[in-house]
Amino acid sequence: GESVGLHLPTLSVQEGDNSIINCAYSNSASDYFIWYKQESGKGPQFIIDIRSNMDKRQGQRVTVLLNKTVKHLSLQIAATQPGDSAVYFCAENIGGTGGTSYGKLTFGQGTILTVHP
């Protein structure tokens, strides 16, 4: 029979454009968020993180924005390059005083970014 898999959102951009990848997270108690990049055949690679007491954090060519009111996270990549082509995952963590949720990350389904030269 036909297999059904995840239908990941896709974003196609031209080299040099800015990219914005969005993520809606699920738990209002989440207090730590990470963006990962996964290239084909490799493990997820850390890009940038943000704690819930912040609404913006910048790295090299990347910016993460956090809107806790609507539980939304975005990753902005400036001057996107072909090497940025990958699947991008957001992940949320519920911290707190311990218990089994301690340190657990919940990953989103991912967004496929394709950068055309």
Next chain:
Amino acid sequence: DAGVIQSPRHEVTEMGQEVTLRCKPISGHDYLFWYRQTMMRGLELLIYFNNNVPIDDSGMPEDRFSAKMPNASFSTLKIQPSEPRDSAVYFCASSRGRDQETQYFGPGTRLLVL
């Protein structure tokens, strides 16, 4: 630092066989995580350890799966007996400590059960 090391990188086995996946976390990291990634379900946490002790194994699919961490530098994930639906990429990740710490992933083991 060498990063998280996993072996083997690829494994092909027949249904019913035992499969053992291995992981060496980053030195000094006291949390270790095992994940499974499939097209159907995405990236799922199976189990994680803190200071070599299993903390949460609620993601382990069934009793055929077991994980151990005999010391701070080594962990195994075992599937016995393996089934075709276990085919996936298995990742190990480690982090330095308490919550709000970044997890660093290994390259993964691509498992195919025929």
